[in-house]
Structure formats: structure tokens, C-alpha cells
Amino acid sequence: MNRFDTLTTSTRGFALKILGACFERAGEELVAPFDLSLRPGERRTLVQPSPLSASLAARIAAAIVKPTAGVVHVGDFDARLQPAQAKRLVGFVPAGGFTGGPHAFSCQIGLRADAWGIARGDARRRAAGILEAFGDGADPYARALALALIPQVALLVLDQPRGPAGERAAGFAPGAAVLTTEVAPAVPFRLEPPLAAAARS
Amino acid sequence: MSEARATVAIALRRMSRRFAATWLLRCGAAALAGALCPAGPLAFAAAAALAVAAAPLGATRGIRDLSYFALPLYGRQLARAQAIAPCVGALAVPLGFGAGAALAGKALSAEHLVALALAAVVAALIAVSAALREGPRAWLYVLLAWGGGALVAGATQASGRFGGLAPPLVAFLVGFIALRQFGETLARYDPV
Numbered sequence: 292m293n294r295f296d297t298l299t300t301s302t303r304g305f306a307l308k309i310l311g312a313c314f315e316r317a318g319e320e321l322v323a324p325f326d327l328s329l330r331p332g333e334r335r336t337l338v339q340p341s342p343l344s345a346s347l348a349a350r351i352a353a354a355i356v357k358p359t360a361g362v363v364h365v366g367d368f369d370a371r372l373q374p375a376q377a378k379r380l381v382g383f384v385p386a387g388g389f390t391g392g393p394h395a396f397s398c399q400i401g402l403r404a405d406a407w408g409i410a411r412g413d414a415r416r417r418a419a420g421i422l423e424a425f426g427d428g429a430d431p432y433a434r435a436l437a438l439a440l441i442p443q444v445a446l447l448v449l450d451q452p453r454g455p456a457g458e459r460a461a462g463f464a465p466g467a468a469v470l471t472t473e474v475a476p477a478v479p480f481r482l483e484p485p486l487a488a489a490a491r492s
Numbered sequence: 493m494s495e496a497r498a499t500v501a502i503a504l505r506r507m508s509r510r511f512a513a514t515w516l517l518r519c520g521a522a523a524l525a526g527a528l529c530p531a532g533p534l535a536f537a538a539a540a541a542l543a544v545a546a547a548p549l550g551a552t553r554g555i556r557d558l559s560y561f562a563l564p565l566y567g568r569q570l571a572r573a574q575a576i577a578p579c580v581g582a583l584a585v586p587l588g589f590g591a592g593a594a595l596a597g598k599a600l601s602a603e604h605l606v607a608l609a610l611a612a613v614v615a616a617l618i619a620v621s622a623a624l625r626e627g628p629r630a631w632l633y634v635l636l637a638w639g640g641g642a643l644v645a646g647a648t649q650a651s652g653r654f655g656g657l658a659p660p661l662v663a664f665l666v667g668f669i670a671l672r673q674f675g676e677t678l679a680r681y682d683p684v
Contacts (some may be wrong), residue, residue, distance in 0.1 A: 298522040300589075338668065355561050370586060379564035398505050399559060405501035406563040438559075 305364070306331050306380075306446045306468035307352060314347050322347045329468035331445065334461060336471045342451065345472040346386050349450035352470050352481060354412035365389030366445055367376045379407065382464065386451040388431030389438060399438050407442040414415040421463055425456055432456040440464055448472075498565060499573040506554055507575035515581055518546060525590025528658035536604050536648070543585040543608050544641030547615035548634045551578035552559060552623030556684050567679025574678070574681035575620055575671060582616035583609055603656055607648045615641030617670040624681050640666045 303422075307329040312323040322344050338484055341346040350356035350432040351363060354370035354377040363370040365377035387395060396414075405415035425433040433456035439447065440463050447464045449457060449471045461469045525542060529535045555574055563570070586608035592598055600608070615637040622633035643662055650658035 314682075321684075343684075350683070353562065355558070356684065357680075375564045375566050376568075378562060381562075383562045402498075402501045402559070403563070405497035408497065426569065452628060473636050 303367075304330060306333075306366060307470065308364045309352065310360075312350060312351050312358035312363055314356065315359045322351065322358075323473035327352070327470070329470060331468055332466055334469045336470070336473055338475045339475050340384065340475070340477040342474050345451050345474050349383070349386075349448050349470070349472040352446075353381045353448040354378050355383065365406045378444040379442070382442070382444035382447045382467070384432065384435045384439045384447070384449045384452065384460070388433070388453075388456075390431050396434055396438075400441065403438060403440070403441045409442060417441055424463075426458070430454055430456055436460050436463065446470065495565070495569055497647035498563060498578070500570070502560065502563075502570070502573035503580075504520075505574035507576070507580065511550075511577065511581065512642065515584045518581075518584040519591075522546075522585040522588030523592030523595070524595075526589035527596040527597075529589075529593065529598075531593075535598060536600060536645075538591075539586065539589040539600065539604075539608050540587060540611055540642070540645035543582070543612040544615045544638055544645065546577075546585045547582040547612045547641060548619030548622065548637045550581060551616050551619040553624035558684060561681075561683045567681075568679075569674075571620075571671060571675035571678045575617055575674060578616040578620050579613045582612040586612050595601060604648060607645055607659040610659055610667075611641040611644040614644050614663050614667045614670065617667050617674070618623075621670070621674045621677055624677050629656035640670065652673075 307327065307330050308449050309325065309327040311324045311326060312322070313320065313324040320341065325337070325348070327335065327337065337345075337348055339348050347356060351358050354363060354365055354374050357371050362375075368377040368380070370377045382402075389399070391399070400414050400418050401411055403409075404411045418441055421437040421440055422433060432453050435448075436456050444464060444467050447460065447467050447469045447470065449460055451472055451474060452458070452460060461467075522542060524536075526539065560574070565573070579610050586605065587606070590600055590605045618640045619634055619637035622630040622637075625633060641663060643666065644659050647658035647662045
């Protein structure tokens with residue numbers, strides 16, 4: 292059951308503001324509650340314990356997935372109540388990048404141009420310009436980045452970036468806030484008796 | 493304006509070359525069935541069964557693609573755009589059957605052809621919701637799709653002064669509810 296929360300602090304001046312966002316499915320907590328705020332031009336990395344959690348957290352920030360509880364604001368828009376306006380400000384690069392063929396890539400450019408109301412020629416030129424910077428443009432992550440940056444975005448979300456495209460992504464969106472998700476498996480916590488006590492016995 | 497552009501772009505994106513090949517194949521098979529089917533009331537019943545049964549096939553393909561969920565559209569807008577391709581796909585069997593029967597000299601009446609097309613479209617509109625569900629729930633929507641299509645086709649049996657209007661009215665009502673429901677489900681759906 293989703294819980295509807297309200298954001299009581301101001302979102303003015305923030306590209307992204309997340310308060311207490313978490314994601315549960317079938318009683319299992321896939322993303323633990325987290326807070327995050329990003330101003331334009333800022334970069335942050337969000338570390339999660341598994342690839343699924345990292346992808347979910349990235350999608351929550353990109354207004355693609357609604358959190359089970361908590362609030363997500365992209366710019367001034369509530370991602371739950373105004374998802375279309377929120378998504379308009381976001382460039383989302385999925386983990387693994389874009390793996391479709393050249394025809395599918397061309398179709399995606401047209402689709403994104405039409406959805407954001409951009410001239411198709413301009414969209415193709417922008418995507419080609421980004422791909423040129425990565426050589427032959429065969430890197431799936433570079434292709435996904437080129438698709439994400441067809442519109443002018445205020446927030447760029449990079450889900451588990453890889454390779455040169457992940458490292459240089461922020462350079463293609465000057466002024467945009469950049470959120471990156473990464474995976475770092477949690478180290479299990481082990482409770483052991485203090486050494487001194489053990490020595491006494 | 494950009495919503496209309498996005499709707500057309502999504503519909504065209506889903507109607508790929510593979511979609512066209514499948515459509516033509518289905519249309520050809522239905523034409524053959526229409527040509528071989530004996531004339532009379534049995535022809536309409538067979539055509540309706542074929543059209544409604546085939547409508548959910550492939551209707552759910554590609555709906556869960558993550559790239560659609562990242563577009564700046566509301567659930568209901570995405571639902572309208574996503575529903576166009578399955579509806580076009582569902583028309584293959586009624587059109588093929590009608591053409592085959594006409595070529596064999598056993599043409600169906602215009603009223604029956606319209607009812608067939610509407611039944612197939614309604615079945616497809618209900619079936620798309622199966623894409624966002626798993627297992628028995630998805631199958632339940634396929635069963636509902638067959639039931640909805642059969643209801644529209646069966647409405648041709650309505651008698652009285654306005655009996656001819658029954659299939660379009662039933663199709664509008666059931667189709668509208670199905671599309672609304674699909675939009676609501678898409679709006680709530682989380683692509684995990």
C-alpha cells in the first residue's frame with residue numbers, strides 16, 4: 292500500500308529533492324529509506340547494496356518508479372502527482388545502456404524528439420554530437436547517454452555507469468544536476484566479544 | 493501538440509516491420525478461412541470466434557519497454573498511444589476474413605463486418621492490460637478479452653428498431669472502460 296506523504300520544506304533552488312523515499316515489494320524492502328537533495332550543477336553518488344536496489348533508486352529519482360513511501364520532487368514538480376512534468380526535466384540513462392540496433396536507435400531518437408517537442412533534425416544532430424565524442428558510438432552506455440540528453444535536462448540520472456561515457460557524462464549536461472547510482476555490497480555486521488574481556492577469561 | 497506527436501511516434505514505433513509481417517500473415521490466414529467457410533450464419537460465428545480469439549495475440553508485446561515509461565506522458569496518454577498498435581493488429585482477422593469470403597462469393601453483410609471489427613478491437617483493448625500482470629491475473633484478462641469480444645459480436649443478435657446500433661454501443665462502452673482501466677494500470681505500474 293502506498294503512503295502519501297507531503298513535502299513540508301521548500302523545493303526552490305533544487306533540481307532534485309527526495310525525502311524518506313523507499314521501495315517495498317511483497318513485504319521485502321528493496322530500497323531502504325533515503326534522503327537526497329541536489330542543486331543545479333551538483334553531482335552526487337547514491338550507493339546501494341545490489342544492482343536491483345541501485346536501478347530502483349535511480350528510477351525513483353528519475354520519476355519512473357513511484358516510491359512506496361516518501362516524497363520525490365524534480366524541480367518544482369512532485370513526481371507522484373505531476374509525473375509528466377517531472378520526467379520532462381530528467382535525462383535517464385539505464386544500467387547497461389541502449390543495446391538495440393541502429394534502426395531501433397534511430398527510432399528512439401525520433402520518439403524522444405516527438406515526446407519532448409523537439410525538431411527531429413536537431414535531436415539527431417545532438418545525439419550524433421554526443422556519440423562522436425566516444426569514437427564509433429558503439430558503446431551502449433554512450434548511446435543511452437545520447438538518447439537521454441536529446442532534450443535539455445535539469446537532472447541527469449546515471450544508473451550504474453560504465454566506461455568513458457559514465458565518467459564524462461556530466462560534461463555533456465552543463466548546469467544539470469547529476470545523480471549516479473553505484474553498487475557496493477554491504478559488509479555483514481558481526482558482533483564479537485571485546486578482546487579485553489576475552490583475554491581475562 | 494507534442495502529446496499528439498508522441499502518440500503517433502509510439503504507435504509507429506510499435507508497428508515495426510515484424511508487426512507488418514505478422515499482420516499480413518494473419519490477414520492471409522483469415523482470408524483463407526473466409527474463403528473456405530460455408531456461407532450462412534455459421535460464417536459470422538466462425539469469423540467472430542477467429543477475430544476475438546486472435547485479438548490478444550501479440551497485443552502485449554513491448555508494452556513494458558522501459559523507454560516508454562521515461563517519456564514525459566501521463567498514464568492515460570501512454571495508454572492511448574500504446575493501444576493503437578494492438579487495435580490495428582486485431583483488425584487483420586476481420587478484414588482478411590471479410591475479403592476472403594467476398595472473393596469466394598459469400599460476402600458478409602456490412603453490419604456483420606463492422607461488428608466483427610469492433611469485437612476484435614474491444615478484445616484487443618481488454619487484452620493489453622494483461623501485459624502489466626503476471627500469471628493467472630494475466631490470463632484472466634485474456635479470458636475477459638474473449639468475453640468482451642464475444643459480447644460485442646453477440647450484440648448483433650439484438651432485435652428491435654435500434655437493434656443495429658447494439659454492437660457499436662456495447663463496443664464503445666466496453667472499449668472505453670477497458671482503455672480507462674489500462675491507463676489507470678499504466679499510471680500505477682512501476683517498471684521494476
